[in-house]
Amino acid sequence: MSTKMSYIEAIREAHIQEMQRDESVLLMGIDVGPLGGLFGATTGIFDKFGSERVLEFPISETGYIGSGIGLAIEGFRPIIEIQMADFVTVALDQVMTVMSKEYAVTGGANRVPAVLRLPFGANLTGQGYMGGAGPAHSQSHEAWFCHSPGLVVVMPSNPADALGLLKAAVRSDDPVVYMEQKGMYRTSIGDVPDGDHVVEIGQAAVAREGSDITVVAMGAMVQVALQLADNLALEGISVEVVDPRTLVPLDEETILVSVRKTGRLVITHEAHRTGGFGAEIAAVVAEKAHGSLQAPVKRCAARDVAIPAGDAALRVLPGLGSLTTTVREVLAF
Amino acid sequence: MSTKMSYIEAIREAHIQEMQRDESVLLMGIDVGPLGGLFGATTGIFDKFGSERVLEFPISETGYIGSGIGLAIEGFRPIIEIQMADFVTVALDQVMTVMSKEYAVTGGANRVPAVLRLPFGANLTGQGYMGGAGPAHSQSHEAWFCHSPGLVVVMPSNPADALGLLKAAVRSDDPVVYMEQKGMYRTSIGDVPDGDHVVEIGQAAVAREGSDITVVAMGAMVQVALQLADNLALEGISVEVVDPRTLVPLDEETILVSVRKTGRLVITHEAHRTGGFGAEIAAVVAEKAHGSLQAPVKRCAARDVAIPAGDAALRVLPGLGSLTTTVREVLAF
């Protein structure tokens, strides 16, 4: 049994389910009370759970992310909403120095079961506000967190995973950076299993089976890759789409099995190409599937320049056009 | 003609040369006045240039990095010293949102010719303070900056490059993140060319020629790789060591030429493996030298855990032992 919901509704539903299940789960953030968050991801949560489970803060990201760490050390399980992923840059010390290292540095004495929700990215259709929000409201910097040991990093690409991964994140004894693609909030709609649907951390999904080439796609690019697979199927080309879902710890095995089968790999994400997490995936494959690769590994990602405001964003973000070109290049090799 | 100096002396000399050459060059930081900086990198600069060229600030990294951006927009060329690279985490918004994007976002109206000096890393010999400075005083997070378009990122591995790259960084019209390996300050001593020795940004160096395998090494690992090359030469194995020197923009060509020649590649850096810049190099090679690779590309880097305090750091940092093992694995393939 399942229910159709949007990506943002799935996120909201996960909050409700987990806050009902476990009273140590809190929601923290700016404007997460009656407003329900800048994007409305938590609409109704305040009415349901009240001001002792939903904690509002002044605009002080360092102060309130750090407050979440203290609460987590004391046994709460805070879900910390950042209004936009871009804004966490003012508070990265809390994430990189405190949250990520607390367990290791205290020799296991302190756990930090906190979730940091980061609404990231643009609307790749180019439509609406999130398609034109400019350089400081459109970024995808999951790679920074992937390079900060101690953090778990997840990135759901559809409503079912958005719900299941958030529920898993809340239950994790480690801090989880939950990368939610805000351009998909209302454009991604899908079936979400009823009941206690938890998507285990560290498990990739084969979003579509295929045999000629593997596309490892992240976040909003999964949908683009599936569209590409549909298009190329008409030409008799069989594309396998793998969605890592968790970036750290990465399910290398699922990716490697796919690449060993197809012999060709394109990696695509919305983040900038240089130093993006696609590089890590390429490096893993170059090390562990060397013998299977029949062509160069290529990446299709954002160009290495600040995302322009407005429609000009499409000049630097990846899309169906550039992904198609990249895949054809690798197929032609 | 050249002069023998240590890595830290070369950094100091570069300050003096550039501040004498161009009076718009400033030094900014905490304790950079009479003390000459936490590590003494700028000893004597204050006496020579005075309080209008050497600007001291309270402990407010966001405030003073941002002040440097404002000064740079107004035509100064500030060298901004951070006491340790780890401390920049409290001010990353200034680096990632303001410094990196100012040129692009203002459509070229504002330039930010600033240098951000980040003393990073540990003393890989395990000796002395910098060998045991713990999780928040030993990090190497150049990869974060490499994934922030608009920044140039350099990392000298010896005194001559330390001087030449700092001089080039000062003259760059773009912001440059200058990663100085503080464990090498007094342990790395070498000849530095006299006169106006500028190392052009974007040029890698072949630190040692060889034909059997390429080791791309960064920062303090260059010295370790050269030691490895000496050792393996005794067995008749010829190791080529490539030092990128500039990470962004990366001199891909020098790396690719080497890999096309040797057919084998190991990448080594002191930063954590997952998401480190080694992944980017592996990805570039997997794309552009696919046909030449005779073995898997392997990385030798820090383990993905907070760097422990004291000697225990050696349990997670790369070293001659682990690099030798990795190189032998690739050679044996």
Add this chain to the structure above:
Amino acid sequence: MTKALSPLEIYRLVLASRLSEQRITELSKAGELPGHHSGLNHESVGIAVGSSVDFDDCVQTSYRSGAAVMHARGGLTLRELILQGFGLLPGIRAQHPGGARILRSTGILGGQVPTAVGVALSYQLRRKPNVVISVFGDGASNEGAIHECMNIAGVKRLPLIFVVENNGIALSTRGSDSTAAKTLADRGAGYGIPAVTVDGGDAMATYAAMTAAVARTRSGGGPQIIEMKLTRPGEHASVIPDVRSEQEVSDARLVDAVANLRNTLINSGTWDAESDASLIKEFTEIVDAAVDEARQRKANLKPPTDDGLLPEAQVWRMAHASDVPAALQGASR
């Protein structure tokens, strides 16, 4: 030295700002323009700031009063305010490009202010008789960056005036939930900076306070904090619902600097209702014509179609002031 403006001149400026803001706000709420942070009721701040500075002074604008600042300074005519609202001028709405004399905000609250500190420092170092004014909101004032900037400005006695546009609410968070300080001017003592609170509902009071402050700072009086108390008559931005009660919103609407000044002028006999009606008609016709012009120009813009296929060299040029490195020349992607 700027010449002193009469009450009627100030009235013309706040009225023109009001009429353009009203139109842009309506068009945004109607969906024709993207989400807009309306500057309604904030005209008294922007006009006071903009009309108290000289050409070589520097103003860092906020998202609400920025347009009024530029109008008062003569930087944008009423027609241009409308074109800018449509994203057709480089300006606040189009990611704030422009020279250093108007400093952009970065989109991340508080993060822009350190740049203003640096510009003020450049004036001090060059002994220029100029001042910098940084305008930000009560919400931003709780960010750590502002603390560091005020403290640095205090200890270095910089020619920098902080204008806190305190409208009593940050998105959905009321001032009483943001700080327990009685006034934001109470923060001055902690930095050794003189600070006052001014009634933003009185456009002549804000103008008098700003001109006095600028004169004092220009003559070496050091930094100042001016808190302008006003109200926000509508929602935070046109895409975000207002959580306030009807009573709160109608109370907020009562504080109207434009109406207050009109009444004062009429009551004092300087102005009359007929002249007022004709001035409103004159301005409205300019606004109407500008909207028509903007719609036509917008209709003729071509959307981008290249879908992420910009070559590396072009991307480099977009992001960097320095020449394209050799390695990127000729590279396709």
Add this chain to the structure above:
Amino acid sequence: MTKALSPLEIYRLVLASRLSEQRITELSKAGELPGHHSGLNHESVGIAVGSSVDFDDCVQTSYRSGAAVMHARGGLTLRELILQGFGLLPGIRAQHPGGARILRSTGILGGQVPTAVGVALSYQLRRKPNVVISVFGDGASNEGAIHECMNIAGVKRLPLIFVVENNGIALSTRGSDSTAAKTLADRGAGYGIPAVTVDGGDAMATYAAMTAAVARTRSGGGPQIIEMKLTRPGEHASVIPDVRSEQEVSDARLVDAVANLRNTLINSGTWDAESDASLIKEFTEIVDAAVDEARQRKANLKPPTDDGLLPEAQVWRMAHASDVPAALQGASR
């Protein structure tokens, strides 16, 4: 409720702290121990804080007064203070592991304080009658993180006491170059928090101020700021030169809370020189024996030899509270 301590009991505590700090400082300056941030002359703060709290309260220590806090709370005996100085106890010097009741500092000034806010919030949410005390220096107080924490504590009326250990100098930067505020207690009004300045040269005054403050906060009085004014009689850390003039240093040495209290006790007839000499002898013997013990234990420690070859699964366990993910089980590196 902690029992009130007599002046003689306070004297025993500050004296023991003094003797251990003196020895650790000497050994560090002699090179036997690594760089040490000496707590000399800061005993009055640590003892006041440590002896005014109950077991279930929480103290976040600073690097100077941390040892004294733990000694006063009964957490560490005089012997253990020495062992800790040798890095043989988990404690401040060994990267501060330990339960939540003593919160570590992170090594990045100010960055630890948000965690204390969270712990205070947990007490408030659970209606626990406990307080949190966060101790940091005048240097750290200029970091933005502290601003955000003080403001949040004020608006949420948290049971949190900020103790600013103001020794007038941050590394080489004098207080007068760090802020123009007359006192750091002047910051309280900006957050709606009561704040006082106390003479740290008077150990009974610091004790009285802390016990009064704890009682007030424990009974629902909300947060407080206590500035303790003292001096630093030596260099910032034993590896860093002191830039102060001889006069400044000898002035600093005149402010000696231990000598002051000894004189007060002797002058009032409560204590005499003979008892004092015998107490010093008793404590010195404990210190001597502890140093001998520490040297022996240290000699028997084996340095690590595995050179970066830890397997992934072990690394994961070091960094994470959660189970090792399936993908890492069995993976070698």
